[in-house]
Amino acid sequence: MTQATGTDEKAGEVSRDTIIHNGIDVGLLFGTMGVLLQRPDLGRLRFRARNRWVGGQHNRTVLKDFYCLGKEDGSRREPFILDAGQPPVMAGANEGPDPGEYLLHALAASLTTTLVYLAAARGIELADVQSSVEGELDLRGALGLSPDVRAGFESIHIRFQVKADAPDETVRQLIALMQQRSVVFETLTRGVPVEVTLE
Template sequence: MDKLLNGIDVAALQAFAQGVAEDASKRHARFNVKTKWEHQTRTVATVNRFHLSGNDYPRDIKIAADEPLELLGANSAPNPQELLIAALNACLSVGYVVNASVMGITIHNLEIETDGELDLRGFLGLDESVNPGFDEISYVVRIHTDAPVEKVEELHRIVTKTSVNLANFSKAIRMVPKLEVVVG
């Protein structure tokens, strides 16, 4: 039986990583999300598939978004900024748990709290000099483990170096927009 640590099958993870390292056809993952506006400020995103190592895998996941009442929404779901921050926290969490498992670290509890502030003048188009997005995001990682502090600090360095969404937050991503208009 494979050894599980923090719920992670370490042997399977190592085999997967070895396959990615050795076989160029296994090096890419592609994700797709289709979002439809429902009403007011509410949208529902659907994840139907993802592509990994040359294969397509079906999925059926719905992700709702809405604004709070104070921002003209119905407060029926997290808003897009909360989902963005939640995606960062989720990605960091995966990084901590998976890397801790490989390092032999047992995690008893993990919590990541993230905070960001927007200047609404940018979003509302009131001042062109104001960034409509976040200028700074701060986060705190609270980890309960029996591992020595030095080992947890090493884990932290690894996660901050390899987290996909931390990289997405901290570096510019080339955006490729396309507009399709249906008239009538």
């Protein structure tokens, strides 16, 4: 596999060859990695989300700009808009998925994306990747009915099905490495400080 040919002087500008695996521009990926090896300070990535209450149990999050490779990224012409709500059993009207379901989506999506990148970087072609994820919690915790019950998920299970032009052992190695590199998996399993303030 041909790797990136170099980097430009401007921060965040990547010079690379075009190599596509699994729909991923591997040349660009390696080019970005080359930039970060030379300039570790450019590795800081800052995502942002803005949320607003709509009414009842319905609220809406807007995702657009973010900071990456030493500068603001304005490549998204239109924002992504995510609505969250609750089912009728929780006094909602299904205005959107429960935030906990978004968490499950984020986990599955992060693991899948990581797997695709890992396979592409190794020249492994994927024919199909599917996963099913299930999280279980006790509503008494979220409703404050018992101090002994946590509010969050008690357990999360995710099952993958992968078809690839690689031996089963190689796929198992990718699955193991995927769990080390996934941003959401690492955040959930190792924890992160969260600060809440009132302005």
